[in-house]
Amino acid sequence: MNPFSFERAADVAGAINLVHAKAGAKYLGGGTNLVDLMREGCERPETLVDVTALSTAIEDRDGGGLLIGAGVRNTAVAEHRGVRTRYPALARAILSGASGQIRNMATVGGNVLQRTRCTYFYDEAAHCNKREPGTGCDAVDGFNRIHAILGASPSCVATHPSDMCVALVALDAVVHLEGPNGARTLPLTDLHRLPGDRPEIDTELRPGELITGVELPELPLAQRSTYRKVRDRASYAFALVSVAAALEVENGTVKDVRLALGGVAHKPWRAAKAEAALKGQPATEASFRAAAEAELTDAKPLRDNGFKIELAKRAIAATLGELAGDKR
Ligand SMILES: Cc1cc2nc3c(=O)[nH]c(=O)nc-3n(C[C@H](O)[C@H](O)[C@H](O)COP(=O)(O)OP(=O)(O)OC[C@H]3O[C@@H](n4cnc5c(N)ncnc54)[C@H](O)[C@@H]3O)c2cc1C
The missing domain is CATH 3.30.390.50 (CO dehydrogenase flavoprotein, C-terminal domain)
Known part of the structure; x- marks a missing residue:
């Protein structure tokens, strides 16, 4: 693993400044994906900015929806009464993933941005356009039992691994972002990309943008x-x-x-x-x-x-x- 420095952000503006100021800096949630990727050599951030102390609440919205802070742990989302009763698909999706220990560590922001589980992406000896653009994709003609059947490209056949995001996308969730140029929202369906010829880019996030929360709209049919x-x-x-x-x-x-x-x-x-x-x-x-x-x-x-x-x-x-x- 490459040497890296560690900072803990005190607030959203401070986190954005830290990541914006340093090339090679990344936000750190629970670390359950990013630290694995650093160990495998797939990611080499020079600075990690811990954002787990930020946006840690689940709030009722005036219109009847819920705003889930990006720093809320996956377990806390699945256990939340409003989530279980008004959006049971979300609680079930989270509980179907990983293990109790990992869900206790994992944050909403980190879950949304977890990277593919394609074995060739993790294997430094393999060709992977997502890990090293322009090197090819060994999965296309390799062992591809777990790979994509929709929206893939000759450059990449990897799948997105999150269970939570599938429920969020079905429930019309909107992601709240803050970045060096201000705040914006994006429907979660529009956050992740199809690979095309740039599979190294997973999302429509702009440089330095921080996920601050995910909003579920009032959606009565979501109770069922x-x-x-x-x-x-x-x-x-x-x-x-x-x-x-x-x-x-x-x-x-x-x-x-x-x-x-x-x-x-x-x-x-x-x-x-x-x-x-x-x-x-x-x-x-x-x-x-x-x-x-x-x-x-x-x-x-x-x-x-x-x-x-x-x-x-x-x-x-x-x-x-x-x-x-x-x-x-
Ligand atoms: C053994 C194992 C089994 C698993 N099984 C499943 C499974 O069955 N289903 C499933 O869905 N998942 C599974 N996971 C994945 C797990 O859900 C993710 O590792 C976890 O959700 C990532 O959250 P984190 O907070 O630890 O993210 P981190 O590892 O801290 O970060 C992940 C990425 O998000 C970025 N990031 C973090 N927070 C923010 C933010 N607020 N704004 C912008 N960027 C941010 C980081 O820079 C990094 O790029 C498994 C993981 C392991 C290790």
């Missing part, structure tokens, strides 16, 4: 939301495919729906085609399956991950069926 994660082991494993969904059914018809997928793309995947296909349709297994088919139309399998296409369709249909009252 859930998260389903399909993985190789029952715990301590990343998603092969995951589904976050919220569903409102009136007189047997889908009145409103939110749907997002994890484990399938370089970003948490908002399933807009499936949502459009479902609205106004009977809340039946046939409609859920048809919506899943619509979403996966453009899926492109790699050598080892064709199974993810059918898995995603079944996971979507089963999750919607569960929310519609089907006991499967």
